[in-house]
Amino acid sequence: MATETAPEIQLVVFQLAGETYGVDINHVQEIIRMQSITAIPRTPAFVEGVINLRGRIIPILDMHKRFHLPAAETTNNTRIMVVELGQVTVGMIVDSVSEVLRLPTTSIEPPPPMISGIDVAYLKGVGKWNDRLIILLDLERVLRESEQRELQREVAAGVEIR
Amino acid sequence: MSDLDMSQYLGIFLDEAEEQLQQLDEAVVQLEQTPDDQELLNTIFRAAHTLKGSSASMGFNRLATLTHRMESVLDSLRQGKLAVSREIIDILLASVDTLRALKDSIAAGKGEEGDVNEVVARLEAVLAGPAAPVANKAVANAELTLDDIEQNVIRAAEVKGFRAYEIRVQLEAGCQMKSARAYLVFNNLKELGEVIKSVPHTQDLEAEKFDDTFTLAFVSREDADTLANVVKSVSEIKDVLVRPIVLEEDQPAAARAGTAPGKPGVEAAGGKNGTTAPAGEHHVNQTVRVDVQRLENLMNLVGELVIDRTRLTEVGNGLKNRLGNEELLETLEEVSLHIGRITSDLQEEIMKARMFPIDQVFNRFPRMVRDLARKAGKEIDFIIEGRETELDRTVIEEIGDPLIHLLRNAIDHGIEEPEVRLHQGKPRHGTVRLKAFHQENQIVITVEDDGAGMDAEKIKAKAIARGLISPESAARLSRREALDLIFLPGLSTSDKVTDVSGRGVGMDIVRNHIEKINGTIDIRTTPGKGTCFTIKLPLTLAINRSLLVHVDGRVYAFPLANVVEIIDVTPDSIQHVHRQQVVVVRGRVLPLIYLGQALGLRTPIPAADTYAVVIVGLAEKQVGFIVDDLIGEQEIVIKSLGNFIGKIPGIAGATIMGDGSVALILDVRSLMNFVGEEADRELAS
Numbered sequence: 001m002a003t004e005t006a007p008e009i010q011l012v013v014f015q016l017a018g019e020t021y022g023v024d025i026n027h028v029q030e031i032i033r034m035q036s037i038t039a040i041p042r043t044p045a046f047v048e049g050v051i052n053l054r055g056r057i058i059p060i061l062d063m064h065k066r067f068h069l070p071a072a073e074t075t076n077n078t079r080i081m082v083v084e085l086g087q088v089t090v091g092m093i094v095d096s097v098s099e100v101l102r103l104p105t106t107s108i109e110p111p112p113p114m115i116s117g118i119d120v121a122y123l124k125g126v127g128k129w130n131d132r133l134i135i136l137l138d139l140e141r142v143l144r145e146s147e148q149r150e151l152q153r154e155v156a157a158g159v160e161i162r
Numbered sequence: 163m164s165d166l167d168m169s170q171y172l173g174i175f176l177d178e179a180e181e182q183l184q185q186l187d188e189a190v191v192q193l194e195q196t197p198d199d200q201e202l203l204n205t206i207f208r209a210a211h212t213l214k215g216s217s218a219s220m221g222f223n224r225l226a227t228l229t230h231r232m233e234s235v236l237d238s239l240r241q242g243k244l245a246v247s248r249e250i251i252d253i254l255l256a257s258v259d260t261l262r263a264l265k266d267s268i269a270a271g272k273g274e275e276g277d278v279n280e281v282v283a284r285l286e287a288v289l290a291g292p293a294a295p296v297a298n299k300a301v302a303n304a305e306l307t308l309d310d311i312e313q314n315v316i317r318a319a320e321v322k323g324f325r326a327y328e329i330r331v332q333l334e335a336g337c338q339m340k341s342a343r344a345y346l347v348f349n350n351l352k353e354l355g356e357v358i359k360s361v362p363h364t365q366d367l368e369a370e371k372f373d374d375t376f377t378l379a380f381v382s383r384e385d386a387d388t389l390a391n392v393v394k395s396v397s398e399i400k401d402v403l404v405r406p407i408v409l410e411e412d413q414p415a416a417a418r419a420g421t422a423p424g425k426p427g428v429e430a431a432g433g434k435n436g437t438t439a440p441a442g443e444h445h446v447n448q449t450v451r452v453d454v455q456r457l458e459n460l461m462n463l464v465g466e467l468v469i470d471r472t473r474l475t476e477v478g479n480g481l482k483n484r485l486g487n488e489e490l491l492e493t494l495e496e497v498s499l500h501i502g503r504i505t506s507d508l509q510e511e512i513m514k515a516r517m518f519p520i521d522q523v524f525n526r527f528p529r530m531v532r533d534l535a536r537k538a539g540k541e542i543d544f545i546i547e548g549r550e551t552e553l554d555r556t557v558i559e560e561i562g563d564p565l566i567h568l569l570r571n572a573i574d575h576g577i578e579e580p581e582v583r584l585h586q587g588k589p590r591h592g593t594v595r596l597k598a599f600h601q602e603n604q605i606v607i608t609v610e611d612d613g614a615g616m617d618a619e620k621i622k623a624k625a626i627a628r629g630l631i632s633p634e635s636a637a638r639l640s641r642r643e644a645l646d647l648i649f650l651p652g653l654s655t656s657d658k659v660t661d662v663s664g665r666g667v668g669m670d671i672v673r674n675h676i677e678k679i680n681g682t683i684d685i686r687t688t689p690g691k692g693t694c695f696t697i698k699l700p701l702t703l704a705i706n707r708s709l710l711v712h713v714d715g716r717v718y719a720f721p722l723a724n725v726v727e728i729i730d731v732t733p734d735s736i737q738h739v740h741r742q743q744v745v746v747v748r749g750r751v752l753p754l755i756y757l758g759q760a761l762g763l764r765t766p767i768p769a770a771d772t773y774a775v776v777i778v779g780l781a782e783k784q785v786g787f788i789v790d791d792l793i794g795e796q797e798i799v800i801k802s803l804g805n806f807i808g809k810i811p812g813i814a815g816a817t818i819m820g821d822g823s824v825a826l827i828l829d830v831r832s833l834m835n836f837v838g839e840e841a842d843r844e845l846a847s
Contacts, residue, residue: 038716038824040803041761042810050803052818055466057801088806143806 173449197246355382465799521549548598576613712791717825
C-alpha cells in the first residue's frame with residue numbers, strides 16, 4: 001500500500017455514533033445516498049441486505065450493528081460508503097461523510113486500548129488532525145472477519161438445514 | 163467423420179489453415195535471410211505438417227498432397243541433404259500461394275479448385291536433385307497407390323461396414339531394429355483388421371530395405387485414433403498418420419462411411435477428379451474465434467439491456483396513466499416496443515453464439531460405452547440421437563459428468579449379461595439409447611436402456627437396510643417416491659460392486675449436477691423392461707423466466723422451470739398431518755409451507771380468504787409455497803450475491819427489477835429440502 005511509503009495518507013472521513021473515523025481513500029469506490037435495501041434472509045443482523053449499484057449487486061453493512069454501537073436513525077446525512085477490498089465490494093452505512101483530508105503518516109499513533117466500544121483489533125491507529133482525533137479503520141480486518149463469520153454461519157446453517 | 167462434423171469443423175479448419183499459411187509465408191521469407199536457422203526450419207516444417215494433417219482429416223487431398231511434398235523438401239533441408247537456395251525458397255513460396263488459392267476456393271464453397279501438379283512436380287524435381295537422390299526416392303516410394311484389385315477389396319470391405327485407412331508410419335531416425343518395429347506394427351494391427359497392402363512390400367520391410375517410413379492400406383472397424391494409438395504403442399515410432407482412404411469414384415459416399423456403414427454408394431458420386439469438397443455447394447462463412455469471456459460479457463450487457471427494456475415499458479405505462487393519450491407518448495411506446503424487439507433479437511443472437519451442438523459431449527461416449535461394455539461382458543448397441551441439438555456452453559460443460567454416470571449405470575446395472583437376456587427372451591444385445599431434443603424452451607436428454615429396470619420395493623428395502631429411512635416412512639412412500647430414493651447419497655441399486663459403478667455414489671451427484679444448472683431429472687422404470695432417465699435443462703443459465711411473488715413486502719422469484727402450477731387454497735381446506743400443513747390437490751397430498759417461514763422470516767401468514775399457493779416440483783417431489791401475492795412472469799438476469807455474502811440456504815441469487823430494485827431468486831432445491839426435513843423431524847417427534 002502506498003500509505004507505508006508516502007509521507008501522508010488521504011482519508012475519507014466519516015461519522016459513526018459521534019466519533020470520527022477515516023479509511024484510506026484508495027479503498028473507497030464512491031459514496032451514495034441511502035436507498036431502499038433488499039433484506040436477505042438468514043444473514044447476520046449487520047448485513048442490511050443488498051442494493052443495485054448500476055447493475056451490480058452490492059451487500060450493505062450496517063456499521064452500527066457491525067461494531068455493536070447503539071442504533072441510529074437514518075437521516076438526511078446518512079450515506080452508504082462503497083468500499084472495495086480485493087474481490088469484495090460492500091457498502092457501509094455511516095451516519096455522515098464529512099470530508100477528504102490528507103494526514104501526515106507521522107501523526108498516526110497506535111490505537112489506545114479502548115475507543116468508543118469498538119474492538120481495537122479493527123483499528124489501524126489514531127490520527128491527530130487539527131486537534132481532532134480520527135480513528136483509522138482496518139478495513140481488511142473488518143471485512144475479512146465478517147467473511148469468516150459468514151463462513152461459520154454458512155456451515156452452521158448447512159448443518160441445520162440438512 | 164460424419165457430414166455434420168465436417169461442416170462444423172470446416173470453419174475451424176479454414177481459420178487454422180490461414181494461420182499456418184501466414185506462418186509459412188513469414189517463415190519461408192525469413193529462411194531466405196537466415197538459411198542456417200534450424201529452429202526456423204523446424205517451425206516451417208511443423209506448420210506444413212499441421213496443415214497436412216488437418217487437410218487429410220478433412221479429406222482435402224490436394225492440400226494434403228502438396229503439403230506432404232513440401233514436408234519432404236523441408237525435411238531434406240532439415241537433414242542437410244538439400245541446401246537452402248533461392249530456387250527452393252521460390253518453390254516453397256509458390257507452394258504456399260497454391261495452398262492459399264486452394265484454401266480460398268474451399269472457403270468460397272467451390273471445393274479444392276486449382277492445379278497442384280505443377281508445384282508438386284517442381285518440389286519433386288528439387289527432391290530428385292543431385293543432392294541426395296537415393297534417400298529421397300525411398301521416401302517417395304512410401305507413397306501408397308492402390309490398383310484395381312486392391313480397390314475392389316476395399317469396396318467389398320466397406321460394404322461389410324469396414325473402413326479403409328492409409329496408415330503411414332515413420333520410425334525414429336536412429337531406429338536400430340527397423341524390421342522388428344515394422345513387424346510389431348503389423349502384429350498389433352492384425353488384431354483390429356487386415357493389411358491389404360504395404361509400401362514398401364513386406365519382404366522389403368523384413369529385409370530392412372526401407373528408409374524410415376512405410377505405408378499400409380488397412381481395413382478395420384475401428385476409428386483412426388484407435389489405430390494410431392495401437393501403432394504408437396510400439397516403441398521408436400516417430401510419427402503415425404492415419405487417414406481414411408477415399409476411393410476416387412465414390413468419394414462422398416466413402417466420406418460418409420463413418421455414420422452409415424454398409425451404405426456406401428447411396429449418395430451420388432462426385433466428380434472423378436476428386437475435387438468434391440465435403441462442404442458441397444453451400445458457401446462457407448468466415449469465422450472468427452472469440453474469447454469466451456467476451457461472449458459472457460456481451461451476455462451480461464444484454465442482460466442489463468433486458469432490465470432497461472422492462473423499465474422503459476414501465477415508465478411508458480406510468481406516463482400514460484398520468485398524462486393520458488399524448489402523441490409523444492405514443493411515439494415513446496413505439497420506440498420502447500422496437501427496442502424491446504431488438505433486445506430480444508440481440509439476446510437470441512448472442513445466445514446462439516454461445517450455443518454448441520451437444521455432440522461435443524456425446525462424441526466421446528461411443529468409445530466409452532464400448533470399453534465399459536467389453537469390461538462388463540455385456541453386448542450393447544449404443545444409439546445416439548439428436549447430436550445436432552444445440553445448447554449453451556455453460557450447460558454443456560456441466561452435463562458431461564452426469565451423463566457419464568447414467569450411461570455407466572445403464573451398462574453396469576441396467577443391461578443384463580447376454581445369457582441372462584437370452585434366458586428372459588430378450589435379444590442378446592442390450593440397447594442403450596441416448597437422445598437429445600428441444601422441447602419448448604428446454605433441452606431434453608434421455609438415457610434409456612432395455613435392461614433389468616429397477617424394483618421400487620428392492621430400493622426401499624435397501625434404503626431401510628442402509629438406515630437411510632425408517633421402515634415406517636418407507637411404507638408410506640409411493641412407487642415414484644421410492645424410486646427417488648436412489649438419489650439419496652449412499653444408495654446403490656446394484657447388488658454387486660464393480661469398479662465401474664455400484665459403490666453407492668453417483669445418483670445423488672448426478673442430481674446435484676443437474677439441479678445446479680436448473681435442470682430436473684425423472685426416472686421411468688419397469689422391472690424387467692428397462693429404465694429411462696429424462697433430464698430437462700434450460701437453454702441458458704444467464705437469463706431465466708421466473709414467477710415473481712410478494713412475501714412480507716419483498717419480491718421473490720421462483721425459477722419457472724420449477725413451478726408446476728399455481729392454485730388458490732382456502733384456509734379451511736388446509737389440514738394438518740403430524741403438524742405438517744397439507745392440502746389435498748386432485749387426490750394427492752401436498753405439503754404446504756408459508757414462503758416467509760421457509761425463508762426463516764419471523765412473519766406469520768397474513769390472514770386471507772384464499773391463499774395463493776405456488777406448487778413447486780423437483781424430480782417427483784412437490785411442495786406448495788403459500789405467498790402473499792402473485793406478481794407475474796418475467797425474464798430475469800441471474801446475478802450472484804457476491805463473495806461477501808456467499809451462499810445462503812434458500813436463495814440462489816439476486817436480480818434487478820424493472821424499477822431498479824433488487825429481488826431475490828429462490829433456490830427451490832434447498833427450500834424444499836428444508837420443508838422435507840422439517841416435516842420429517844416433526845413426523846419423528
